[in-house]
Amino acid sequence: MDKTVNQKAWFLVLPVFLVVAFSAVLPLMTVVNYSMQDTFGNNQFFWNGVGWFKELLDPSTDLGGRFLASLGRNLFFSLVILAIEVPLGIVVALSMPREGWTVAACLVILALPLLIPWNVVGTIWQIFGRPDIGLLGYVLNAAGFDYNYVSNDIDAWVTVIVMDVWHWTSLVALLCYAGLKSIPEAYYQAAQIDGASRWAVFKAIQLPKMNRVLLIAVLLRFMDSFMIYTEPFVVTGGGPGNSTTFVSIELVKIALGQFDLGKAAALSLVYNLIILIVCWIFYTVMTNAGVERKVQAASEPAVEPKPSVGLKPVPAFKPKEGVA
Amino acid sequence: MHSIPGRRLIMGLFLVFLLLPIYWLVNMSFKTNSEIVSTMTLWPHTPTLQHYKRIFTDESWYSGYINSLEYVVLNTIISISVALPAAYAFSRYRFLGDKHLFFWLLSNRMAPAAVYALPFFNLYSAIGLFDTPWAVALAHCIFNVPLAVWILEGFVSGVPREIDETAFLDGYSFPRFFIKILVPLIASGIGVAAFFCFMFSWVELLLARTLTSVSAKPIAAIMTRTVSAAGMDWGLLAAAGVLTIIPGALVIWFVRNYIARGFALGRV
Numbered sequence: 001m002d003k004t005v006n007q008k009a010w011f012l013v014l015p016v017f018l019v020v021a022f023s024a025v026l027p028l029m030t031v032v033n034y035s036m037q038d039t040f041g042n043n044q045f046f047w048n049g050v051g052w053f054k055e056l057l058d059p060s061t062d063l064g065g066r067f068l069a070s071l072g073r074n075l076f077f078s079l080v081i082l083a084i085e086v087p088l089g090i091v092v093a094l095s096m097p098r099e100g101w102t103v104a105a106c107l108v109i110l111a112l113p114l115l116i117p118w119n120v121v122g123t124i125w126q127i128f129g130r131p132d133i134g135l136l137g138y139v140l141n142a143a144g145f146d147y148n149y150v151s152n153d154i155d156a157w158v159t160v161i162v163m164d165v166w167h168w169t170s171l172v173a174l175l176c177y178a179g180l181k182s183i184p185e186a187y188y189q190a191a192q193i194d195g196a197s198r199w200a201v202f203k204a205i206q207l208p209k210m211n212r213v214l215l216i217a218v219l220l221r222f223m224d225s226f227m228i229y230t231e232p233f234v235v236t237g238g239g240p241g242n243s244t245t246f247v248s249i250e251l252v253k254i255a256l257g258q259f260d261l262g263k264a265a266a267l268s269l270v271y272n273l274i275i276l277i278v279c280w281i282f283y284t285v286m287t288n289a290g291v292e293r294k295v296q297a298a299s300e301p302a303v304e305p306k307p308s309v310g311l312k313p314v315p316a317f318k319p320k321e322g323v324a
Numbered sequence: 325m326h327s328i329p330g331r332r333l334i335m336g337l338f339l340v341f342l343l344l345p346i347y348w349l350v351n352m353s354f355k356t357n358s359e360i361v362s363t364m365t366l367w368p369h370t371p372t373l374q375h376y377k378r379i380f381t382d383e384s385w386y387s388g389y390i391n392s393l394e395y396v397v398l399n400t401i402i403s404i405s406v407a408l409p410a411a412y413a414f415s416r417y418r419f420l421g422d423k424h425l426f427f428w429l430l431s432n433r434m435a436p437a438a439v440y441a442l443p444f445f446n447l448y449s450a451i452g453l454f455d456t457p458w459a460v461a462l463a464h465c466i467f468n469v470p471l472a473v474w475i476l477e478g479f480v481s482g483v484p485r486e487i488d489e490t491a492f493l494d495g496y497s498f499p500r501f502f503i504k505i506l507v508p509l510i511a512s513g514i515g516v517a518a519f520f521c522f523m524f525s526w527v528e529l530l531l532a533r534t535l536t537s538v539s540a541k542p543i544a545a546i547m548t549r550t551v552s553a554a555g556m557d558w559g560l561l562a563a564a565g566v567l568t569i570i571p572g573a574l575v576i577w578f579v580r581n582y583i584a585r586g587f588a589l590g591r592v
Binding site for chain 2: 003004005006007008009010012013015016017019020022023024026027028030031088091092094095096097104106107108109110111112113114115116117118119120123124125127128132133134135136138166169170171174175177178198202213216217220223226227229230247248249251252255256261264265268271272275276278279280282283
């Protein structure tokens with residue numbers, strides 16, 4: 001049952017290691033290299049030590065001010081969309097039809113926004129929200145709201161947030177639905193015998209069973225919204241002013257717009273470090289959840305259909321239909 | 325599964341919310357530009373196929389779709405073929421640094437593309453791959469290979485270890501066992517992983533745009549260029565957008581039962 005120790009397994013992993021190292025380690029070394037140097041064009045580089053990092057973390061400088069402001073905006077954005085998408089996703093998952101062809105139809109429509117290229121998502125909302133040609137903008141203006149995402153900060157924010165809710169709530173809903181599906185019918189029957197209320201069933205049965213998928217959903221949504229670039233870039237271009245400029249947009253502006261290699265590299269490293277820390281938390285929590293489940297499953301030989309678990313899955317045949 | 329009161333209404337409203345913007349895009353793609361700009365109509369009053377016709381006849385447009393498909397397919401093939409053996413190794417064996425390696429892979433799936441845009445530009449220019457589908461295909465490996473490894477690992481772990489042992493006792497060599505026995509057993513997993521590689525490569529724009537200039541320009545980049553240059557040809561833009569949605573919408577049916585699993589990196 002336990003995995004055997006076999007160092008030859010490295011040969012199997014080697015291709016992956018080489019491919020990812022080529023596209024991750026090499027570029028990252030370039031970034032580290034740039035982050036310590038300054039350039040005045042002509043490919044002449046000068047040693048700058050930690051100068052860029054000092055500037056980056058000091059809000060009184062131009063670079064630091066821009067970085068910290070975009071970081072703040074990005075964190076605020078992530079929190080807002082999490083606060084909307086997670087409850088909404090749970091509600092939608094609970095509203096899924098029980099059986100029949102409608103289940104498949106709902107799944108397909110739910111997944112549709114997830115498969116649209118990100119810049120097209122931006123285009124869709126750009127068109128949809130325009131006061132002159134878009135349904136949303138037109139209706140809002142006709143109803144007396146002075147809505148224009150191009151010139152008004154708040155409207156731009158609302159548009160970007162609604163767009164993200166449109167784009168990604170389905171992800172939370174699909175994950176929750178997969179979690180709900182794994183609850184055996186017997187649990188509900190027991191709850192019915194006990195005369196449990198709807199709310200009690202949700203709190204005592206459904207929520208605990210969903211906590212693992214919810215965790216994945218929250219962390220994935222946090223990471224992806226923290227790296228968001230294409231959609232707001234297409235819709236607002238980071239504007240009006242800088243009001244919807246998130247970290248990635250700022251970074252691309254500095255790196256590919258101004259070709260300020262040193263500054264961009266320093267920003268990249270700090271940005272990457274933040275991601276790495278969150279990612280580590282994600283990984284630890286996820287593997288721990290896997291172990292916990294295993295222990296739980298071992299202590300109560302439940303009838304529960306077993307989804308694949310964490311890093312050390314039990315060797316049981318999964319039904320072909322898998323999850324969802 | 326027990327649902328909540330008013331679920332039909334909630335589901336209905338949410339689906340309308342999802343479909344309305346897409347409907348608007350489709351609607352606009354069938355309108356003439358004068359109709360788009362002059363009046364607000366809920367459906368095309370003078371339906372036209374001129375935008376679609378233009379895309380299918382103008383090489384600078386349809387070549388974008390071909391370029392995109394080229395690097396997406398390349399990327400999917402590379403990702404799956406390197407990820408398969410690794411997934412098996414992670415699922416069956418313990419070896420030096422396995423957990424660190426697994427985490428490192430995950431961290432690359434999460435890395436922001438914006439960080440890599442500039443170094444990739446330098447790297448692929450230096451080795452002469454800039455503006456070829458290979459550059460984009462290799463660049464997209466940074467998030468697709470880890471994803472494929474994670475998804476496939478879940479599926480390989482679903483195959484009982486006894487099957488490996490029996491096969492080896494029967495005298496199968498490792499490569500033969502891998503191709504003849506393991507791959508057919510996890511065929512659905514390979515399909516799911518391929519679908520997700522295809523999808524994430526298809527929806528990504530930043531790296532694809534940075535690493536191409538003329539001859540390998542993806543459709544997404546052609547769209548953004550036209551928006552700014554051609555004086556807002558809304559109908560054409562909408563038609564191009566509709567055409568990018570179609571591949572995803574077509575294959576979604578086959579993986580509808582696995583979507584959650586793929587998005588959860590194979591961990592549901």
